[in-house]
Amino acid sequence: MRLTISEFARRVGLAPSALRFYDDCGLLPPAEVDATNGYRYYDPSQADRARLLRDLREIDLPLPEVRVALDAPAAEVAELVRSHLRTLEAKSTATRTAATRLLTHLLSQQTTALLGGPELASAIRQVTPTAATDADAGEFAAALSCVLVELSADEITFVATDRYRLAVRTVRPLEFGGARGRVLVRADELAGLTRWVAAADVVRVEVDGGLTLVRGDESRVLRVVDAEYPAYEQILDGLTPPACRVVVDRVALLDALAGRDVVALDIDAESLRIGDEVKLDAIGTGAVRIGFTASLLAAALEASVGPDVLLEIGEPARPVVVRSADQGTFTTLVMPVRLDG
Numbered sequence: 001m002r003l004t005i006s007e008f009a010r011r012v013g014l015a016p017s018a019l020r021f022y023d024d025c026g027l028l029p030p031a032e033v034d035a036t037n038g039y040r041y042y043d044p045s046q047a048d049r050a051r052l053l054r055d056l057r058e059i060d061l062p063l064p065e066v067r068v069a070l071d072a073p074a075a076e077v078a079e080l081v082r083s084h085l086r087t088l089e090a091k092s093t094a095t096r097t098a099a100t101r102l103l104t105h106l107l108s109q110q111t112t113a114l115l116g117g118p119e120l121a122s123a124i125r126q127v128t129p130t131a132a133t134d135a136d137a138g139e140f141a142a143a144l145s146c147v148l149v150e151l152s153a154d155e156i157t158f159v160a161t162d163r164y165r166l167a168v169r170t171v172r173p174l175e176f177g178g179a180r181g182r183v184l185v186r187a188d189e190l191a192g193l194t195r196w197v198a199a200a201d202v203v204r205v206e207v208d209g210g211l212t213l214v215r216g217d218e219s220r221v222l223r224v225v226d227a228e229y230p231a232y233e234q235i236l237d238g239l240t241p242p243a244c245r246v247v248v249d250r251v252a253l254l255d256a257l258a259g260r261d262v263v264a265l266d267i268d269a270e271s272l273r274i275g276d277e278v279k280l281d282a283i284g285t286g287a288v289r290i291g292f293t294a295s296l297l298a299a300a301l302e303a304s305v306g307p308d309v310l311l312e313i314g315e316p317a318r319p320v321v322v323r324s325a326d327q328g329t330f331t332t333l334v335m336p337v338r339l340d341g
Helices: 005-011 016-024 044-058 063-070 074-106 117-130 188-190 194-198 232-237 250-257 293-304
Strands: 040-042 110-117 146-151 156-161 163-171 175-177 181-186 200-205 211-215 220-224 244-249 262-267 273-275 280-283 288-293 308-313 320-324 327-335
Touching: 005 016, 005 040, 005 044, 005 188, 016 040, 040 044, 040 156, 044 063, 074 232, 110 117, 117 156, 117 163, 117 188, 117 194, 117 200, 117 293, 117 308, 117 327, 146 175, 146 200, 163 293, 175 194, 181 188, 232 327, 244 250, 250 293, 250 308, 262 293, 288 293, 293 320, 293 327
Parallel strands: none
Antiparallel strands: 110 175, 110 200, 146 156, 146 181, 156 163, 163 327, 200 211, 211 220, 244 280, 244 308, 262 273, 262 288, 273 280, 308 320, 320 327
16 A cells, blocks of 8 residues: 555654655655656555654754664664753753853843842852862863852752762742843852851842842952853753652761761661661661762761751662752752672
């Protein structure tokens, strides 16, 4: 049975004009062409190839790569798609960053946000210790020693990472004016203003080429660093659903980590154990054995607040989410380590 180009187009979800184009490109030639009138006819067995071609083009895969994928094994096509998605994500991040920078420049009106002083001080205390202190921190060396501050009418977000940990804290502004924006400021300079900020009922954050904190009739200006910041949103968006979620006593776990190097945590729904010497009561779901550099996990626990902490663990080689059980606006990610054996 042969199908006309219109019939085949409806079956596979492609326009007849697209089928003609793919014929001209040699990607999907018809099964038969009438020599007298040039009408194209397709075989139903070509439908799977046409649908794959349609899907590959819908994700904007370039034609040379589509040509390879159409005749490749499924595993190779899957890897080609994953590679293309990584490229698209990188381009999207670069485009978003450039667009934000351009809009901030074009909308020259000053961005202002009014924050509670104690809450801002709390955010600074929680986030700044996660920034890198090593000047040779790799590709993002200049950025990793900074805190990223993102400002919008809904929330002000503070982000810091040293590649092994990621801390994110959001604060809802009391007032907001101007355009959305984002700036990088040195973590050590921001941390140095913690007490000054905490002493105020409210602090006004101003962004106009630089970042200024205003308390009453006093102000402090922070240097803005011009550097590309890692795409932390992709890390958060890429987290897999946790296989294990457990709530434990934060202080007790912190005490148990003291003086240790690498620790193995054996976790189930009722307990968290470190070797034979430490057993803490826990409440949760799932079970896992996972390793950490004790100092990194301890730093995340110290930045948290409240008596309890929630650990969300996906795979042993993926970042572990550490949340304050009673403060959902603060999240820390900690990379686990491989355990021998």
